[in-house]
Amino acid sequence: MTDKTNDPVAMWQKMVGEMEKGFNSFANQAMSSPEFSQAVNRAGGVAAGAQKQLGELMEKYLVSMNLPSREQVTGLAERLQSVEAQIGEIKSMLSQMAANSGISQGSDGTPRPPRTKRPPSEGGDQA
Amino acid sequence: MNAPPGLDFASIPERIQSEVQRAIQRSIKGVEYFSTSGPTLGSTPKDVLHSRGTMNLYHYRPMSDEIYRVPVLIVMATTNRGYILDLVPGQSFIEFLLKRGYDVYMLDWSAPRPEEKSLRMEDYVLDFIPDCVRRVQADSGEQEVSVIGYCFGGVLSLLYGSIHANGPMKNLICFTTPIDFREMKLFSNFSDRRYFDVDHLVDSVGNVPPEMILSSFEMLRPASRTVSQIQLWENIWNDEFVKSYRMFDRWATDTLPLAGEYFRTITKDLMWDNKLFNDTMSVGGRAAKLENIKVPILHAVAEHDHIVPYEAAKHLIAKIGSADKEEVMLKGGHVSLVAGANAVKRLWPKLDSWLGKRST
Numbered sequence: 219m220t221d222k223t224n225d226p227v228a229m230w231q232k233m234v235g236e237m238e239k240g241f242n243s244f245a246n247q248a249m250s251s252p253e254f255s256q257a258v259n260r261a262g263g264v265a266a267g268a269q270k271q272l273g274e275l276m277e278k279y280l281v282s283m284n285l286p287s288r289e290q291v292t293g294l295a296e297r298l299q300s301v302e303a304q305i306g307e308i309k310s311m312l313s314q315m316a317a318n319s320g321i322s323q324g325s326d327g328t329p330r331p332p333r334t335k336r337p338p339s340e341g342g343d344q345a
Numbered sequence: 346m347n348a349p350p351g352l353d354f355a356s357i358p359e360r361i362q363s364e365v366q367r368a369i370q371r372s373i374k375g376v377e378y379f380s381t382s383g384p385t386l387g388s389t390p391k392d393v394l395h396s397r398g399t400m401n402l403y404h405y406r407p408m409s410d411e412i413y414r415v416p417v418l419i420v421m422a423t424t425n426r427g428y429i430l431d432l433v434p435g436q437s438f439i440e441f442l443l444k445r446g447y448d449v450y451m452l453d454w455s456a457p458r459p460e461e462k463s464l465r466m467e468d469y470v471l472d473f474i475p476d477c478v479r480r481v482q483a484d485s486g487e488q489e490v491s492v493i494g495y496c497f498g499g500v501l502s503l504l505y506g507s508i509h510a511n512g513p514m515k516n517l518i519c520f521t522t523p524i525d526f527r528e529m530k531l532f533s534n535f536s537d538r539r540y541f542d543v544d545h546l547v548d549s550v551g552n553v554p555p556e557m558i559l560s561s562f563e564m565l566r567p568a569s570r571t572v573s574q575i576q577l578w579e580n581i582w583n584d585e586f587v588k589s590y591r592m593f594d595r596w597a598t599d600t601l602p603l604a605g606e607y608f609r610t611i612t613k614d615l616m617w618d619n620k621l622f623n624d625t626m627s628v629g630g631r632a633a634k635l636e637n638i639k640v641p642i643l644h645a646v647a648e649h650d651h652i653v654p655y656e657a658a659k660h661l662i663a664k665i666g667s668a669d670k671e672e673v674m675l676k677g678g679h680v681s682l683v684a685g686a687n688a689v690k691r692l693w694p695k696l697d698s699w700l701g702k703r704s705t
Binding site: 227231234235237238241242245246249250251252254255256258259260262263266267270295296299302303306309310313314317328330331332333334335336337338339340 | 364393394395396397398406407409410411412413414446448458460480483484485486487530531534535537539540541542545546549550557564565566567568569572575576579698701702704705
């Protein structure tokens with residue numbers, strides 16, 4: 219078996235690992251400076267402003283094309299969300315009714331195991 | 346001429362043959378890689394107990410004949426999906442807990458919708474978590490609930506626990522949870538109040554886009570993505586490596602947007618004013634001091650965590666009011682602490698031995 223110090227594959231992997239560490243460390247130092255923060259936030263601020271303007275422009279375009287606007291799609295999503303919430307409430311009520319009737323079962327209708335497990339240190343079974 | 350020490354000339358043909366085979370395998374597997382999808386993640390059987398906008402509450406179906414009395418609610422970080430804790434059978438934290446006899450629920454997040462940009466910290470801490478706790482109580486029939494929070498899910502759990510000090514929380518487990526945000530040096534610099542206009546950002550974009558969240562994570566180790574792709578190519582002949590790479594890569598890039606108002610509060614109260622650490626944090630006008638938490642707490646931190654460095658997490662245990670409290674530092678990084686082969690050997694058994702005796 220070859221020694222790792224002479225194995226070209228191992229040497230390559232080590233070199234890549236070292237390069238990664240070195241570059242990350244160098245970049246982290248550079249990114250710790252206030253100048254970096256200033257530059258990146260200036261660019262981010264411009265991008266956010268541009269995104270807002272683009273959004274407004276798209277909205278106008280969709281209206282002119284007689285396509286549903288984002289607001290209308292959001293309205294539909296809200297109605298769907300309300301239907302989902304009501305289904306959830308009905309499921310929850312059914313589970314509650316089942317629990318009240320003394321049946322210990324999950325929301326899938328299968329019986330739940332008893333809550334009697336003890337930790338192995340107290341003599342319980344180790345699954 | 347002598348051979349360099351350690352070099353065995355006899356093994357060279359064998360080595361060349363092995364490398365040629367790997368090169369062929371790389372070409373075959375490389376084509377396979379691009380023509381197939383990765384493994385199915387998050388497949389442990391579960392029921393959606395409740396869903397409301399960005400909030401989803403799952404209940405996982407028990408896998409044990411007998412379960413502990415106290416159910417467990419996992420609160421996931423709002424930036425990422427919960428399936429990191431439920432990768433594939435054999436590497437799923439959820440499956441591990443179920444097989445060890447825990448009754449497991451998870452508060453997971455989906456991308457906040459545009460109309461949810463106005464969700465505030467109050468909505469998360471005083472509405473979503475208490476709502477889930479109530480539903481866990483109703484579903485399990487038990488009053489007490491243990492809470493596990495991962496990363497920022499840990500911060501939310503701490504805020505919830507400090508405000509509901511007399512509430513139903515029986516035990517609290519935090520994984521890699523920051524409280525001293527000054528010590529998250531790079532994030533702190535990215536959000537330097539002199540240059541970062543959070544109001545302009547939130548007012549412009551509504552919800553903070555996932556690309557921005559992902560970029561800020563990736564900037565912490567800018568070379569790592571490229572290097573991981575080189576490593577993928579080198580190891581593409583190795584099915585296990587590729588499976589693992591795909592699982593983690595998919596999860597890491599599946600970042601969620603953050604609700605705008607919520608992000609504004611995180612930036613101003615936590616990043617700028619470090620209020621959680623300074624004991625001045627309040628949510629919806631209610632003081633959230635860590636000393637109010639009196640329940641047993643375990644804080645697991647990772648030795649090589651580049652996202653939440655130890656300095657940002659180390660004061661948690663000291664500031665908590667509980668008598669029964671423990672910090673455990675384990676080998677690994679921010680993600681490998683909780684998922685993957687490292688976690689299977691280290692964190693999960695530790696958690697089981699700590700939580701089991703406090704769950705009866």
